[in-house]
Amino acid sequence: MQELSLHILDIIQNSVRANATKIELTVTENPKSDQYLIVINDNGCGVDKETLELLCDPFYTTRTTRKVGMGISLFKHSAEQTGGTVDITSEKGKGTCLSASFSFNHIDRPAMGDIAGTMTLLIASYPQIHFIYNHHTPLSDFEFDTNEVKAELEGVPINNAKIIKFLKELINDNLEMIGANLK
């Protein structure tokens, strides 16, 4: 996968499959301390200690349609290429938290890419899930919360194509304003 936003789309599918009702993505850019952090937190079913150890194994999956599960291991590989890593903590019944750290300036760090597209496609597919997306840069912060959007919409479906298009523009505009490093 060429972009971090594609990895994020992939990893969040795990939260969805864990029946999470609330999924929070936090991106923190810190060029001065050479850090690019991505944290995905969900309130899904979580996993036990034994399973947690298997999550980074590309030959472990809960799917029955194929025998490999490469999402997390590809993401981890990408982070490790820059000298970073992926850490996962999980508690059964409470949820899972995945944090990935990248070197901000490393030549092998993939670009974030179309994160607005990732978030809006997730919202379009899973309108019932409460998504929160925070993006911090040295300049400012952007906070996006689907519950706030839904309150504004007063019952109009959030996954309507026109609303989705608007939300994508809203995220992109705000990311540009806070000087997010996407390319």
Place this chain on the structure above:
Amino acid sequence: MKVKSLADLKKIKAEVQGKIKLREQGENADKIVQIKVAMATCGIASGAKEIMSYMIDELDFRGVDAIVSQTGCMGYCYAEPTIEVIVPGQSPVVYGFVNKEKAKEIIEKHIVKGELVDGIIPVTFKTIDE
């Protein structure tokens, strides 16, 4: 640059609300087409995200009532991106190797006109293990 905020949502909300009312009053309420894009690691790595965005935009542009959503891996990793098209009253059809041109053809012929298009993965397809 004028940065969009939630306050700008009101105008679009009113527009969408009007259309939804029209749809509810119409006869086509139970004729909504469903499109599921396989969006697991295999699908994403092959470009499923772009195809899903394209389907949403193109169907909205043509005014076709359809729900585009994501699904997991259907086991056709070799043929990603794959999409499942469910037209009410017909058997679901899975298309493999869907690029933008194919997606356009599926919308134009299958969804709008009801003609099947090349590239269908047969339902009798079995993986090696089965």
